[in-house]
Amino acid sequence: MGEIADRYSRRAGAFERKVAAVRPEQWENQSPCERWTARDVVDHVVGMHAHLLQPVSRKLEPSDDPLVAFQEARAAVEQVLDDPVLALTEADTPMGPLTTENNIDQVISDDLVLHGWDLARATGQDETMDPIDVELLWASTAAIPPELMEKFRTPGAFGEGIEVFGPEVKVPADASLQDRLLGMIGRQP
Known part of the structure; x- marks a missing residue:
């Protein structure tokens, strides 16, 4: 496995543990995303997996069970990342042409961290993000040009x-990097 595959696998494992910890009565809890419940957060993450698998002709079978749906999406992405031909297949994206592995890294891998926080907040789980991920996401998000x-x-x-x-949600200048990241992307830490 390469760095991108390792990062995705680590982040997907953390997200999966959060999905597995949601109690049945919590799926309709409001998430920090205004129009989404906890179930909607997972549905979005699975849907983004499906979308990014299209350029390499991979499809996901729908499942009503959020945990099963995510596990199947994760397995499909990990298979693509393990296949050098598929991983390096280029596709047009809103950010320009990217290899499948780079698109996965920049979109759904990052989403796993951010939406993992959303799911944790919605369901009363530990909201602490991995500090390494926070630093990486802060650096990439802070580098986005203002017009973009x-x-x-x-x-x-x-x-x-x-x-x-x-x-953007304003946070104190001395807030943690996680809280500053969350504020930057429009979340109330």
């Missing part, structure tokens, strides 16, 4: 119903 950040904050800029980041 504006696009990320504009609902529908990447397609109907798609909102990447919400309006």
